[in-house]
Amino acid sequence: MSYLENNLKTIPTGWRKVLHLNWALVLLLSTVASVGFVMLYSVAGGSLEPWAAPQMKRFALGMGAMFIVAMVPIWFWRNMAALAYIGSLLLLVAVELFGTTGMGAQRWIDLGFMRLQPSELMKIAVVVMLAAYYDFLDIRKVSRPLWVLLPVFLILLPTALVLRQPDLGTSILIIAGGAIVMFVAGVHWAYFGAVFAMVVGLVAAVFSSRGTPWQLLKDYQYSRIDTFLDPSRDPLGAGYHITQSKIALGSGGWNGRGFMQGTQSRLNFLPEKQTDFIFTTLAEEFGFVGGMGLLALFGLVLAFCIASGISNKDRFGALLTIGIGGTFFLFFAVNMSMVMGLVPVVGVPLPMVSYGGSAMLVLLLAFGLVQSAHIHRPRGRL
Amino acid sequence: MKRAAKDTLASARTISRRALILGGAQLTFMGGLGLRMRYLQVDQADQYLLLAEENRINLRLLAPARGLIYDRNGVVIADNEQIYRIVVVREDAGDLDETLAKISRLVALTADEIERARRELRRRSSFVPVTIADRLNWDEVAEVAVNAPALPGVTPEVGLSRYYPMGEDFAHLVGYVGAVSEKYLEQSGDDDPLLEIPKFQVGKRGAESELERTLRGSAGTRRIEVNAVGRVIRELDRIDGTAGAPVQMTVDSRLQNFVQARLAGQSAAAVVLDVETGDILAMGSAPSFDPNKFVRGISRADYRALLDNKFRPLPNKPAQGAYPPGSTYKMVTALAALEAGVVRPEETVYCPGFLEVGGRKFKCWKRGGHGNVNMEQSLKYSCDVYYYEMSLRVGIEKTSEMARRLGFGRRYDLPVSSISAGLTPTKDWKFARHGAEWLIGDSVNASIGQGYVLASPLQLAVMSARLATGRAITPRLIKSIGGVEQPVRDGEKLNINENMLRVVRKGMYAVSNETRGTAYRSRIIDEAMQMAGKTGTSQVSNALVNNKEVPWEQRDHALFVAFAPYDKPKYAVSVVVEHGGGGSTAAAPVARDIMLQAQYGQLPPLTAYPASQRSTIKARQDALQLRQIKPGSGRSRA
Structure with missing residues (x-):
């Protein structure tokens, strides 16, 4: 918190708001995005095309959008939450109806100037919606079953639509993002415990029933799950990507093979090197030091969100900030776990770094909301 | 919505508490990621670097x-x-x-x-x-x-x-x-x-x-x-x-070409040796086949045709074939007898047309008999009875011993696919192989290269070379490898008395140069090129047959061995025409043509042949399909 802010008793207005932006966060995000540009330049074989230059343009566009969103008072956004949620939901339905199929899944709507991926929008919309819901809800009712069921429904409705595309990664992120908001809002432990127990029970039931007369899934479905959980069973198919990714990471060593010297990515052993596996390229070329550096940057962004959320006395602003921070965490945590071979490959990009327009724009819009909450937080004694 | 201050405080407290728990969990997870990264990139780095290199380098x-x-x-x-x-x-x-x-x-x-x-x-x-x-x-x-x-x-x-x-x-x-x-x-x-x-x-x-x-x-x-x-x-x-x-x-491609062309149309084999070095100058096997077809992958039908051909084009007959050598073996028996001292060269044996041994009549090929023949005449006329008599005097062991000294009964170390050892029978061999005692009749048969005796055309040529030089010539097929000249094995002395060898050579000379010699028709006119030879007609079936009346498979093999020039031997030749009939008619003319070609280095002039045969020879020469081979053609030697 700057000296300037500490002395401010009232919420800034007009152009003065610009001074109250959290510039440290802007700098952090720019740094992370720059790492992305460098890596995109590298995987293109030392060229701005086809990835680095468009990514820079989108970043500039996104930054602009972030500032605009940040300038608008947070209560306006709170009032818009339901609208944003419904809008995103309609877009998801639209994708279902007229979407473009790409990469084996129906995810995009072509807007002419860009391809919009409504599922990206939904990740944030769910957080905003739930934050607004808990801001509206009497805190004494937070853990009452009926009032718990409603947000669960709000989460599962878009999840079901995304799952139909099919996009397992995004579905998980939507559920997890929503769950984080619910958790921070103070929903009772028991609910989380129950859901956790249910999931464990279901998984146990599915697996223990295998081979018995009452097995729950078909044999081929089991073998698909096996490959999903243990890709090394299929070294030329599903296992190929993860094996190559581990080789790339491992061969990076302590300080990497050098900028543009990663043989795994340059010789196309890495799949999707500009999107899902960009972290692998970074770790191959800049080694453990480079990888930990990026992880640290992500950690700082997350730390800011949590600190800002805790210090924000506005319930909506706090939940929103922590929720968006949590979603951001989920993005990079799932992506990194995936490329390190800790979890199965589910197709989640690395936030701010991976090539991709929708994700970058939506994230910057989300951070615009975080900035808005930060600027327009209540000041002085309550 | 306006909220009570108490609510806001409670809310802030819950959010703070939960956010810290959440943050702690997130931090822990990030720590886990860091550890995983450390494991992959620091602990396992060497292994993965190796894998990356293996990936990359082929x-x-x-x-x-x-x-x-x-x-x-x-x-x-x-x-x-x-x-x-x-x-x-x-x-x-x-x-x-x-x-x-x-x-x-x-x-x-x-x-x-x-x-x-x-x-x-x-x-x-x-x-x-x-x-x-x-x-x-x-x-x-x-x-x-x-x-x-x-x-x-x-x-x-x-x-x-x-x-x-x-x-x-x-x-x-x-x-x-x-x-x-x-x-x-x-x-x-x-x-x-x-x-x-x-x-x-x-x-x-x-x-x-x-x-x-x-x-x-x-x-x-x-x-x-x-x-x-x-x-x-x-x-x-x-x-x-x-x-x-x-x-x-060591082969001369021009001579080889001539040999193949000359043998064409028959199932035959011929070998030409340099008697001094043992170099194989030509080694023909007929009929032949085009090896290029095999390189390209021979069609099933073509291969079937090769297998079904009764003349058997595939085996390498001169090295692989084992034939009863017939009368070409008589030099072996003669030398064995001479060396054993059981006969003097000028001593005559009376041939009435047969010899009765142990109650069985062994016939001479000439029904009326040859009368009194000495050794030289016995070779010239190819009298069988003379050799039956010799076999009784000298026995099988000494005969086979002589055969081995003359190059029979062993495999030469040559780079050919398979090579026959032939057979120089002994009493022990028969007992081991057939479990029967050696009979006197077996010796009689062996004396004229029948019965158990088997020889390859290569061995026959080696015999000729050894007879010509009196030295243990061994055949050589590879002249040099990578420019390194391969050793010529110095033929040691055979330790056969030169006078005895001279008798045999004279007999062979008479075969192909004197009237009534069995190969007189195949004589060479040019005195500097005359050859000394020996015909052989070996029975395939036990009965004496009239070659014109029986199917091809039952006809006699025709053989001829020779060296030339008689005075100063340079070449040794053996020819075997499978089921060709008589050695004098089927094999000797072939051997003469080959011998002349070898000595002239090209098609011989007709003057080398007896005047009466020139027109037939001319026709045959014209019919030969010879390849044009320029010496040192193709590319220069590597």
């Missing part, structure tokens, strides 16, 4: 040029020619069926070839290039090259393939090469990485097979950087292999 083998084979004058017998082929890498090719269909539209491929290619592509690793079409002409290759963008994973390649410019002449001696078979890979114990190269050619028969390691050379390697789909990015380094060593044979 070792490709470079096939060395196979060593060429030359004749003694530097004429190329086995050459390497440039061929074009089409190679497919499965992992780059996408849909295999579609790719093969596309290729077959550009290049003529039979359904069989497509099926074979498909099987090969499935069997090999997906990144191994597999030859789909071989031996294409330039137009076909160009067609594929032009369509390259539509054919991923398909590349035209230029390579070397064996070519035998002499065709049938050296089919048995040089043999042929063929693609490595799975059987060869499994059984040979040969683990040369070169064999992994698709359709790599290895020697299958003859010198090509026997000298395989010499001719093959060693693999070169090319380390290349490849990307994930196997496309070559750049070459890192290249170590050229060593080409196979050139091999020079």
Whole structure:
């Protein structure tokens, strides 16, 4: 918190708001995005095309959008939450109806100037919606079953639509993002415990029933799950990507093979090197030091969100900030776990770094909301 | 919505508490990620670096040029020619069926070839290039090259393939090469990485097979950087292999060609030796076949035809064949008897046309008998009774001992596919082999090269050379390897009394130069080139037959051995015409033609022949299909 802010008793207005932006966060995000540009330049074989230059343009566009969103008072956004949620939901339905199929899944709507991926929008919309819901809800009712069921429904409705595309990664992120908001809002432990127990029970039931007369899934479905959980069973198919990714990471060593010297990515052993596996390229070329550096940057962004959320006395602003921070965490945590071979490959990009327009724009819009909450937080004694 | 201050405080407290828990969990997770990264990038770095290098670097083998084979004058017998082929890498090719269909539209491929290619592509690793079409002409290759963008994973390649410019002449001696078979890979114990190269050619028969390691050379390697789909990015380094060593044979291709042409139409074998060095100057086997067909992959029908041919074109008769030598063996019996001292050269034996031994009549080929014959005459007339008598006097052990000294009964160390040892029977051998005692009749039969005695045409030629020189000449087929002259084995003295040898030589001279000699018709007019020979007619079936009246398979083998010139021997020749009838009519004329060709180095003038035969000889010479061979043609020696 700057000296300037500490002395401010009232919420800034007009152009003065610009001074109250959290510039440290802007700098952090720019740094992370720059790492992305460098890596995109590298995987293109030392060229701005086809990835680095468009990514820079989108970043500039996104930054602009972030500032605009940040300038608008947070209560306006709170009032818009339901609208944003419904809008995103309609877009998801639209994708279902007229979407473009790409990469084996129906995810995009072509807007002419860009391809919009409504599922990206939904990740944030769910957080905003739930934050607004808990801001509206009497805190004494937070853990009452009926009032718990409603947000669960709000989460599962878009999840079901995304799952139909099919996009397992995004579905998980939507559920997890929503769950984080619910958790921070103070929903009772028991609910989380129950859901956790249910999931464990279901998984146990599915697996223990295998081979018995009452097995729950078909044999081929089991073998698909096996490959999903243990890709090394299929070294030329599903296992190929993860094996190559581990080789790339491992061969990076302590300080990497050098900028543009990663043989795994340059010789196309890495799949999707500009999107899902960009972290692998970074770790191959800049080694453990480079990888930990990026992880640290992500950690700082997350730390800011949590600190800002805790210090924000506005319930909506706090939940929103922590929720968006949590979603951001989920993005990079799932992506990194995936490329390190800790979890199965589910197709989640690395936030701010991976090539991709929708994700970058939506994230910057989300951070615009975080900035808005930060600027327009209540000041002085309550 | 306006909220009570208490609510806000409670809310803030809950959020703070939960946010800290959440943050703690997130931090822990990030710590886990860091540890995982440390494990992969620090602890396991070396292993993964190695894997990355293995990924990146591919070792490709470079096939060395196979060593060429030359004749003694530097004429190329086995050459390497440039061929074009089409190679497919499965992992780059996408849909295999579609790719093969596309290729077959550009290049003529039979359904069989497509099926074979498909099987090969499935069997090999997906990144191994597999030859789909071989031996294409330039137009076909160009067609594929032009369509390259539509054919991923398909590349035209230029390579070397064996070519035998002499065709049938050296089919048995040089043999042929063929693609490595799975059987060869499994059984040979040969683990040369070169064999992994698709359709790599290895020697299958003859010198090509026997000298395989010499001719093959060693693999070169090319380390290349490849990307994930196997496309070559750049070459890192290249170590050229060593080409196979050139091999020079002792054979004279012009003489070999003549021998093959002269034997054509019969099932026959002939060997020409240099009596001083033992060099095999020609080794013919008829009928022959085109080895180039085997290199290209012989069709089933063609191969069937070779197998079904009753003249058996495939075996190398001069080395592999074992025939009863018949009367050509009489020199052996004569020398054994002389050396044992059981007969004097001028001593006569009376031939009434048969000899009765143990109650059984052994007939002379001449029913009326030869009357009194001494040793020289016995050879000249080829009197059987004289030798029956000798066998009774000298016994089988000494005869067979003499045969071995003259070169029978052993395998020579020559790079030919299979070589027969023949047979010089002894009493022990018969007992071990047949469990029966040696009978006196067996000795009688053996004395004229019948019964158990077997010899190959090569051994017969060696005998002639040894008789001519009195030294233990051994045949040699390889003159030099990689420019290094191979040793000529100095023939030691046979330790046969020169006077005794002279008697036998004189007898042989009489055979082919004196009236009433069995090969007098095949005499040579030019005195400086006259040959000393011996006819042989060996029975195939037990009964005496009239060769004109029985089927081919039952007719007698015709044999002739000779050396020339008589005064100063230079060449030894043996000819065997399977089921040819009489040695004097079927084998001796062939031997004379070969002997004259060897001595003249070209087609002999008609004046070398008796005047009465010149017109027939002329007709025969004109009918010969000889190859045009320029000495030292082809390329210069490597």
